[in-house]
Amino acid sequence: xxxxxxxxxxxxxxxxxxxxxxxxxxxxxxxxxxxxxxxxxxxxxxxxxxxxxxxxxxxxxxxxxxxxxxxxxxxxxxxxxxxxxxxxxxxxxxxxxxxxxxxxxxxxxxxxxxxxxxxxxxxxxxxxxxxxxxxxxxxxxxxxxxxxxxxxxxxxxxxxxxxxxxxxxxxxxxxxxxxxxxxxxxxxxxxxxxxxxxxxxxxxxxxxxxxxxxxxxxxxxxxxxxxxxxxxxxxxxxxxxxxxxxxxxxxxxxxxxxxxxxxxxxxxxxxxxxxxxxxxxxxxxxxxxxxxxxxxxxxxxxxxxxxxxxxxxxxxxxxxxxxxxxxxxxxxxxxxxxxxxxxxxxxxxxxxxxxx
Numbered sequence: 420x421x422x423x424x425x426x427x428x429x430x431x432x433x434x435x436x437x438x439x440x441x442x443x444x445x446x447x448x449x450x451x452x453x454x455x456x457x458x459x460x461x462x463x464x465x466x467x468x469x470x471x472x473x474x475x476x477x478x479x480x481x482x483x484x485x486x487x488x489x490x491x492x493x494x495x496x497x498x499x500x501x502x503x504x505x506x507x508x509x510x511x512x513x514x515x516x517x518x519x520x521x522x523x524x525x526x527x528x529x530x531x532x533x534x535x536x537x538x539x540x541x542x543x544x545x546x547x548x549x550x551x552x553x554x555x556x557x558x559x560x561x562x563x564x565x566x567x568x569x570x571x572x573x574x575x576x577x578x579x580x581x582x583x584x585x586x587x588x589x590x591x592x593x594x595x596x597x598x599x600x601x602x603x604x605x606x607x608x609x610x611x612x613x614x615x616x617x618x619x620x621x622x623x624x625x626x627x628x629x630x631x632x633x634x635x636x637x638x639x640x641x642x643x644x645x646x647x648x649x650x651x652x653x654x655x656x657x658x659x660x661x662x663x664x665x666x667x668x669x670x671x672x673x674x675x676x677x678x679x680x681x682x683x684x685x686x687x688x689x690x691x692x693x694x695x696x697x698x699x700x701x702x703x704x705x706x707x708x709x710x711x712x713x714x715x716x717x718x719x720x721x722x723x724x725x726x727x728x729x730x731x732x733x734x735x736x737x738x739x740x741x742x743x744x745x746x747x748x749x750x751x752x753x754x755x756x757x758x759x760x761x762x763x764x765x766x767x768x769x770x771x772x773x774x775x
Contacts, residue, residue, distance in 0.1 A: 456772055456774075456775070457489070457770065457771070457773070458489055458490055458546055458551075458725075458770070458771040459486065459487050459488045459489050459490070459768060459769070459771075460490045460491075460492070460717050460768065460769045460770075460771065461482075461483065461486055461488035461490070461491045461492070461766055461767070461768045462491075462492045462493075462715050462716065462717055462766055462767050462768075463479065463482065463483075463491065463492075463493055463733070463764070463766035464494045464557075464634045464715060464766075465479055465493050465495045465497070465499070465761065465762055466495055466761065466762035466763050467497055468496055468498060468500070469503070470497070470499065471761070472694065472697065472762070473696070474759070474761075475762070476499050476506070476761075478759050479493075479499075479503050479762075480506035481758065481759070482761075483503070484507060484510065485758065489528060490544060490553060491523075491524070491525040491526070492522070492524060492556070492632040492717075493522070493523040493524075494522055494555070494556070494557035494633050495521050495557065495634075496518055496521055496523030497521055500516050500518055504516050504525060513527060514526065514527055515529070515530045517530055517533040518540065519533075519534075519535035519539070519540035520538075522539060522555040522556065522633065523540065523555065524542045524544075524555045526544050526553070528544050529544070529545045530542045530543065531543040531545060531550075536554070536611075536614060536615065536618060537614060538556055538558050538611050539556045539557075539611070539615065540554070541553070541618070546775075547775035548775045549774075549775055550625075550626070550627045551628045551630055552619060553630050554615060554619070554629070554632070555632060556631060556632070556634070556635065557634050558608045558612075558633070558634070558635045558636050558637065559606045559607055559608055559636060560636045561573070561574045561575060562575045562578075562602050562605050562606030562608075563606075563636060564599050564600075564602040564603035564606070564637075565599075565638050565710075565712055566704075567580065567588075567592070567593035567598070568594055568653055568654045568655075568656040569592065569652045569654075569705050569708035569709070570591050570593070570708065571585065571586065571587055571588060571705040571708060571710075572584050572585050572586050572587075572588060573602050575602060575605065578602070578605050579598065579601060579605075580593070585704055587705075587707065592652075592654040594656055596656055596658050599656060599658060600658060600659075600661070603661055604661055608635065608637050608661065609662050609664075609665055611662075612666060616665065616666070616669045619631070628719070628720070628722040628724055630717065630719045630725075631666075631671070631717075631718045631719075632715075632716060632718065632767075633716065634714060634764065635714050635715070635716060637660055637661075637662050637714060638658075638663075638712045638713060638714060639663045639673065639676065639716070640658070640659045640663045640664040641663065641667075642676075642686065642712070642713055643656060643658045643660065644657060645657055646683050647683060647686075650683065651711055651712075652708050652709040652710070663716075669720075670720060671718045671719065672718060672719050672720070672727065673716060673717075673718055674717040674718065674719065674730045674767070674769035675687050675717065675730040675732075675767055675769070677727060677730070678727065678729060678730040679751070684749055685749060686711070686747075686749055686751065687751055687767070688711040688712060688713055688738060688747065688751075689712075689713050689714055689732065689764055689766070689767060690710075690712050690714050690715070690763075690765070691703060691710065691711070691738060691739045691763055692735055692737075692738065692760065692763055692764055692765045693735055693744045693745075694760050694761075694762065695735075695737075695760070696759075697763065699739060699742055699743070699744060701763070702739050702763050703739045703742055706741070706742040707741060709740045709741060711738055711739075711740065715764055715765070715766065717730070719769075724774045724775070725772075725773060726771060726772040726774065727769065727771055728771060729769070729770040730768065730769045730770070731751075731752050731754045731767070732753050732754070732767060733753070733754045733755055733766035733767060734754075734755060734756065734758075734762075734764075734765035735753070735757075735765065753765075
């Protein structure tokens with residue numbers, strides 16, 4: 420299967436899909452109530468709901484259980500979320516879920532009202548007496564501007580560099596930061612985040628804490644710095660990536676980077692994961708480059724009731740670099756590194772103490 424069609428199959432999402440119908444299911448009867456003071460937030464792109472790997476749906480349920488996650492954001496949830504939750508609850512747990520488009524929110528805590536935003540699912544989760552506005556995101560996958568410094572097309576259907584699709588750029592890396600920025604802006608991702616920031620401000624006015632997590636399909640402004648300019652095929656590019664920069668400017672905290680501030684020693688890459696059950700050709704879309712990036716996140720707005728205590732990468736330590744499976748040499752800690760893996764992403768788990 421060619422590069423373009425593979426990417427469409429794996430990550431296909433449109434605004435219309437993200438604005439899809441809302442699905443709701445209640446939790447099974449609990450046998451053991453979750454902690455009233457601990458919230459563990461897991462982001463895991465499910466790779467078409469876990470259907471790309473045999474047994475993937477069960478693997479996702481196992482990852483949720485074994486990680487201890489109590490609030491889960493699943494991009495590419497598709498129709499398998501009910502099965503994931505059913506498998507969890509059949510083991511004596513008690514989870515509820517909401518789905519909008521291809522984003523799911525799964526919670527061990529009560530979920531109240533739920534609505535949809537472009538490219539996001541939103542639900543109010545109550546932890547003890549604290550209401551949390553929880554947002555699960557899966558942003559536009561095209562105009563993937565992080566490929567330009569790696570000498571690959573960004574998959575733009577129109578505009579600059581669209582003639583290259585996802586293919587290699589014959590003239591080499593695009594190192595003009597202004598050009599990379601323009602392509603990233605054309606994706607609409609920063610505009611979606613601006614809408615989130617406005618909506619979340621209303622939730623905060625209602626006295627709710629705010630947590631956002633998901634697959635942004637965009638790197639972090641905290642990762643493409645002068646310290647990393649000559650690493651990971653950044654090819655000298657230092658960039659304030661629009662979506663994460665907007666969140667930082669609005670005061671949001673990147674959980675992983677707050678706990679691990681050095682992007683050289685703790686890059687925290689979530690893409691790509693070297694899934695041993697898939698051929699490398701399916702897992703890499705820039706086979707002659709180092710395409711590793713941290714594109715899956717958990718963010719929160721500072722709130723006296725939320726205390727971030729830890730953050731980890733979840734999943735295999737192995738990744739793909741220049742069409743080869745390699746083991747990450749950095750100091751990142753990987754939870755469930757040896758667990759059967761259902762997806763082409765790694766997850767991120769952020770732990771909070773909720774002060775009621």
